[in-house]
Amino acid sequence: MKYMLIFRATDEALGSMMTADFNEVINSVGAYNDEMIRAGVLLAAEGLDDPAEGVVIDFSSETPVITDGPYGETKELFGGFYILNVASKQEAIEWAKRSPMTGPGFKTEIRRVTTIDEFPQDNEWIQKERKWREATGQL
Template identity: 35%
Template sequence: MVIVKASAQSEAGEMPSEQLLTEMGAYNEELVNAGVMLAGEGLHPTAKGKRVACDGKQRTVTDGPFAETKELIAGYWMWQVDSMDEAVEWLKKSPFQEGELEIRPVFEAEDFGEEFTPELREQEAQLAERIAMQSAVIQPYLFFAGRCEEALEFYKQALGAKVEMMMRFSESPDPVPAGMLQEGFEEKIMHATVSIGAMKIMASDGTNDTGTFEGFRLALSVQSEADADRVFNALAEGGSVDMALVKTFWSPRYGMVTDKFGVGWMVMVPGDPQ
């Protein structure tokens, strides 16, 4: 852990200069590219903080600001390096022109000796896995069996979709394994990333024309009943209405439709949270 000590300026809430922010961004990018930086944040001054003192079961809360600026922290990095010397060399490259930085090793399991029992190690490992999964993201990945490009154009018109990235099999940096693709699929879409509102969806033609969509629907929430009518009718064009738009106990406007590519949708206006 690299600790950035506070200064009179940081405690006064003064923002860094544009030049320092630019240089710090370049420095952080260099750390990330080298696989060194795991995390890093700046901290608000202690005037916005609190301290909690523990005495047995009693807790005493004290509002900031706190005295002794030289003992306070203004920010930190978490680095992964092979040695303290390597960390020092990286810090020598930092863009800071004044102030003090402190480097402290982080405890690892082997540092605790026999007191850190196998049961405690297992508990720690399970907690680490749960923490890692808290930042996991699930995104729908749709395979259109050779109709991906047509589908993306359809969703552009029907839903205002934006194609952020698209690559054909013929554009792949690595050769496609022999026999993987159905004949004539060389110019089909290998991968695409599409945004629809605040949601990102990934899509592909797949490797053949036999894919189908079963067992799921995409839930599309819009702001008004007029929006619901518009997108529902657009998605239904060439497809089928599975449940007409109606008022339900959870939504003033809700319906189900399967579009002409076989993708099932639930279109709704969010109801009253009460």
């Protein structure tokens, strides 16, 4: 099963991370990544750019409203993610608990990644996506 670990932090937590020694942060995250690579569970890992560089598209009205970052009131920002291939939710939890991104204001959300097999297979769009996934080596 695939699980996504979604790393979130408050503005204050991100600020504290920015004042930490960069080499220490890179070394601790690198060691964490290496442990998951050696265990064969890491499929993908990415961090996200500064929220000030982002854009939000709000579909609350008929015409979408586009707002440049920063986003105004933010309680927790989505800062990066990992995709793991593990046997269970509990195993994903165990990997998340080892994360070096810890402390007040840091949270990790764990969500199972659904598979195409969970959707109606007689739907033409699902069939097209399945063909694309097969052609690109994703299935």
